[in-house]
Amino acid sequence: MRKKMIAMLLAGGQGSRLYVLTKDLAKPAVPFGGKYRIIDFPLSNCVNSGIDTVGILTQYEPFELSEYIGNGQPWDLDRMGGGAYVLPPYQRNTGRDWYKGTANAIYQNLRFIERYDPEYVVILSGDHIYKMDYAAMLEKHIEKGAAVTVAALKVPLSEASRFGIIIADGDGYITEFEEKPKNPRSDLASMGIYIFSADKLKKYLTEDEADPASENDFGKNVLPNMLEASEKMAVYSFEGYWKDVGTVDSLWEAHMDLLDASDLDLYDKNWKIYSRSPVMPPHMVEEGAEISGSMVTEGCTVGGKVERSVLFAGVTVEKGAEIKESIIMPGAVIKAGAKISRTIVGEKAVIGENAKVGCSCADAKITLVGPEAKVENKAEIEPGAIFGKEAVK
Amino acid sequence: MRDKDVLGIIVCNMHDDLIPQLTASRTLGSIPFGGRYRMIDFALSNMTNSGIEDVGLVPSKNYQSLMNHVGNGQEWDMSRKNGGLSILPPYAGERGVYRGRMEALYGIREYIKASDAANVVLSDSDVVANIDLRPVIREHEESGADITLVYKYSEVFKEKKQCAALFFDECGKLLDLYLNPELDGKQNIYLDIAIIKKPVLDELIAECASKDEHSFVHSVLMAKKGVLNIRGYRFDGWCNKLTGLRNYLDANLALLDADVRKSLFPAERPIYTRVRDEVSAKYGENAKVSRTLVTDGCHIDGEVENSVLFRGATIEKGASVKGCVLMHNAFVGEGATLEWVITDKNVVIPAGTHLAGSEKYPLYIPKDTVL
Numbered sequence: 001m002r003k004k005m006i007a008m009l010l011a012g013g014q015g016s017r018l019y020v021l022t023k024d025l026a027k028p029a030v031p032f033g034g035k036y037r038i039i040d041f042p043l044s045n046c047v048n049s050g051i052d053t054v055g056i057l058t059q060y061e062p063f064e065l066s067e068y069i070g071n072g073q074p075w076d077l078d079r080m081g082g083g084a085y086v087l088p089p090y091q092r093n094t095g096r097d098w099y100k101g102t103a104n105a106i107y108q109n110l111r112f113i114e115r116y117d118p119e120y121v122v123i124l125s126g127d128h129i130y131k132m133d134y135a136a137m138l139e140k141h142i143e144k145g146a147a148v149t150v151a152a153l154k155v156p157l158s159e160a161s162r163f164g165i166i167i168a169d170g171d172g173y174i175t176e177f178e179e180k181p182k183n184p185r186s187d188l189a190s191m192g193i194y195i196f197s198a199d200k201l202k203k204y205l206t207e208d209e210a211d212p213a214s215e216n217d218f219g220k221n222v223l224p225n226m227l228e229a230s231e232k233m234a235v236y237s238f239e240g241y242w243k244d245v246g247t248v249d250s251l252w253e254a255h256m257d258l259l260d261a262s263d264l265d266l267y268d269k270n271w272k273i274y275s276r277s278p279v280m281p282p283h284m285v286e287e288g289a290e291i292s293g294s295m296v297t298e299g300c301t302v303g304g305k306v307e308r309s310v311l312f313a314g315v316t317v318e319k320g321a322e323i324k325e326s327i328i329m330p331g332a333v334i335k336a337g338a339k340i341s342r343t344i345v346g347e348k349a350v351i352g353e354n355a356k357v358g359c360s361c362a363d364a365k366i367t368l369v370g371p372e373a374k375v376e377n378k379a380e381i382e383p384g385a386i387f388g389k390e391a392v393k
Numbered sequence: 394m395r396d397k398d399v400l401g402i403i404v405c406n407m408h409d410d411l412i413p414q415l416t417a418s419r420t421l422g423s424i425p426f427g428g429r430y431r432m433i434d435f436a437l438s439n440m441t442n443s444g445i446e447d448v449g450l451v452p453s454k455n456y457q458s459l460m461n462h463v464g465n466g467q468e469w470d471m472s473r474k475n476g477g478l479s480i481l482p483p484y485a486g487e488r489g490v491y492r493g494r495m496e497a498l499y500g501i502r503e504y505i506k507a508s509d510a511a512n513v514v515l516s517d518s519d520v521v522a523n524i525d526l527r528p529v530i531r532e533h534e535e536s537g538a539d540i541t542l543v544y545k546y547s548e549v550f551k552e553k554k555q556c557a558a559l560f561f562d563e564c565g566k567l568l569d570l571y572l573n574p575e576l577d578g579k580q581n582i583y584l585d586i587a588i589i590k591k592p593v594l595d596e597l598i599a600e601c602a603s604k605d606e607h608s609f610v611h612s613v614l615m616a617k618k619g620v621l622n623i624r625g626y627r628f629d630g631w632c633n634k635l636t637g638l639r640n641y642l643d644a645n646l647a648l649l650d651a652d653v654r655k656s657l658f659p660a661e662r663p664i665y666t667r668v669r670d671e672v673s674a675k676y677g678e679n680a681k682v683s684r685t686l687v688t689d690g691c692h693i694d695g696e697v698e699n700s701v702l703f704r705g706a707t708i709e710k711g712a713s714v715k716g717c718v719l720m721h722n723a724f725v726g727e728g729a730t731l732e733w734v735i736t737d738k739n740v741v742i743p744a745g746t747h748l749a750g751s752e753k754y755p756l757y758i759p760k761d762t763v764l
Contacts, residue, residue, distance in 0.1 A: 033672075033673070034672065034673030035672065035673055035689070073467070074668070074670075266672040267672050267675075267690075267692075272670055273670075273672075274670050275670070277668045277670070279663040279664075279665055279666075280658075280663070281427065281428065281429070281648075281654065281657075281658045281664070281686075282427070282428035282429055282686045282687055282688040282689075282701075282702075283674065283686070283687050283688075284649070284651075284654065284685075284686055284687075285682045285683060285684070285685045285686075285687060286683075286684060287683050287684045288683065289682065289683060290681075291676045291680060291682055292676055292677070292678050292679070292680050293676065293677065293678050294675075294676045295672075295673040295674065295675050295676070296673060296674050296676065296687065297673040297674070297689060298429070298673075298688065298689050306676075310673070311673075312673075
């Protein structure tokens with residue numbers, strides 16, 4: 001049966017501005033929100049929007065991500081005639097290539113799309129935290145009779161130069177595109193979420209591929225080309241929480257948003273975020289522990305003080321340790337007397353006894369301790385430092 | 394390696410009468426335990442962690458919640474093309490609800506016969522323990538026993554319920570078995586887990602059926618102790634055999650002890666359960682929690698001490714919860730106080746309510762009660 005819409009999820013990003021967190025891990029696989037990884041958000045959005053086929057394009061450090069996706073069962077994406085597929089670059093008789101850009105990545109997988117012969121394709125990225133109903137966006141796309149619909153949200157004009165900016169007419173059709181403009185003329189930023197009518201996607205990707213000068217990027221090449229060809233391009237205005245968690249600061253901020261009453265409600269039963277759950281017992285709050293304004297996940301043992309922080313699964317906080325405004329990723333151990341403030345601690349890192357990491361001053365820079373890094377007893381790590389397994393900065 | 398040589402059978406409705414409150418609408422196997430588990434999870438996880446791939450569950454009544462919980466067995470890695478988990482409800486028109494394990498087994502004799510396993514692990518679902526069955530099976534095979542009974546050397550239950558004390562001779566063969574003995578001190582208490590040679594079991598099932606006998610303890614262990622080679626295997630880890638509501642409270646609160654958790658939840662042999670996709674527990678600004686087990690999906694802004702909170706419990710500001718076991722989705726309103734209370738699923742305690750049982754006699758609030 002012909003599918004209405006399938007999703008193609010670009011998950012090849014390196015996320016170089018997350019430094020040691022993405023040294024051995026693709027950015028979409030970075031842990032988020034206590035139980036999740038970033039990719040759980042677009043994946044859960046797909047499932048909650050009624051999409052049952054998702055191609056996940058991987059390139060950078062794909063192993064952990066592939067293992068995590070597995071057969072797609074946690075997202076209910078282990079389906080007959082569909083489901084979740086991890087799509088790394090591969091060799092074909094015309095040669096082989098890495099994914100050269102976002103457009104090229106999809107181009108190289110046109111055969112995957114053709115196999116399901118969908119009417120529409122939604123292109124997603126695995127870098128953002130948000131909840132969105134792609135089915136509602138598709139409705140808009142159909143209603144507008146568009147070749148492509150681009151999801152966009154209003155950003156402060158002062159920040160607009162970081163984004164792809166959309167200028168639209170009164171009817172919601174795109175008239176102009178500006179990729180990271182110095183002097184933005186609109187506050188409508190592209191979210192990197194596109195719904196294409198499948199035939200148009202094929203047409204423009206094939207043309208883009210034939211152009212040797214192209215960078216093979218949706219924002220830089222494909223969409224401007226479509227605009228030039230006077231295709232109908234609609235804008236879909238999104239209101240709600242959306243955050244690029246591509247930097248240490250933004251990843252930290254997004255977690256603080258979770259703790260504050262923000263628009264990002266993970267507890268909404270009507271739009272659950274699914275994840276591959278670790279198999280761990282409930283978390284134990286020991287005698288003398290103090291936890292407030294925080295999120296704590298199964299498998300943790302907390303004996304110390306935890307304030308305005310997020311503890312992922314299986315974290316140990318020994319007695320006398322103090323954690324403030326920090327994010328402690330799965331399996332990390334915070335030893336007795338250690339003080340951690342405004343810090344992201346990577347998976348399985350160990351913070352030694354009485355060590356001091358970061359600073360709790362309101363304007364202190366965010367500190368990053370990488371996965372499996374070991375901070376020695378009594379060591380002091382300056383705010384804003386990046387402390388990796390091999391102590392890089 | 395997976396062990397196709399052993400068939401697991403779990404009889405889910407044995408001992409239902411021990412905790413009539415908790416089994417009013419469910420089998421003993423689906424009684425919630427320890428924040429996120431059901432009783433059956435321990436038996437199932439022990440089997441899967443021991444490499445046993447084919448497991449038959451034998452419920453007899455009230456098994457909707459059980460079926461809902463175990464599904465196709467996928468969480469225990471038992472969703473297999475050949476074998477895996479099988480739920481074997483009784484055929485209508487036979488005897489209806491089985492009276493004992495042997496009758497339960499008679500009802501599934503075709504399933505047992507179809508297996509080419511050499512041994513059967515026969516387990517109930519009333520024991521909370523993390524038992525590696527591989528050494529038990531090894532010892533069973535090496536000793537040449539027909540039946541090997543897993544026991545724990547521990548105190549005789551005060552309630553004198555479902556307590557079978559085993560006595561062995563010098564060579565380790567079963568000499569005698571006392572049910573609910575008038576004995577004090579430590580004895581070898583049977584944990585309702587037995588390894589049985591399959592040909593022996595096939596014969597015993599047929600024999601018991603022809604004599605209209607249904608009890609494994611009476612018609613097999615007691616009656617055949619001189620005829621069959623029945624031996625024991627001593628388990629030394631932490632375990633609890635459910636004997637009543639008070640014991641249920643004690644066993645849950647025992648998990649607050651670090652050594653108990655270490656024995657029950659070793660990283661290499663996890664206890665699996667149905668995944669519910671809950672969010673991490675959230676602590677408010679006013680939360681004060683001490684010596685408590687907290688599960689994902691909880692919202693705590695009040696005071697909790699010496700308790701076990703299941704998934705989705707909400708403790709509002711100013712509320713106080715002490716010595717309690719609150720099952721899924723409990724709601725404790727502002728300023729309410731609870732002491733020695735067990736709430737079943739979906740119980741609502743409005744603001745300002747005061748409820749107290751005692752440590753020796755906990756107050757139980759049935760499922761879906763809105764006070």
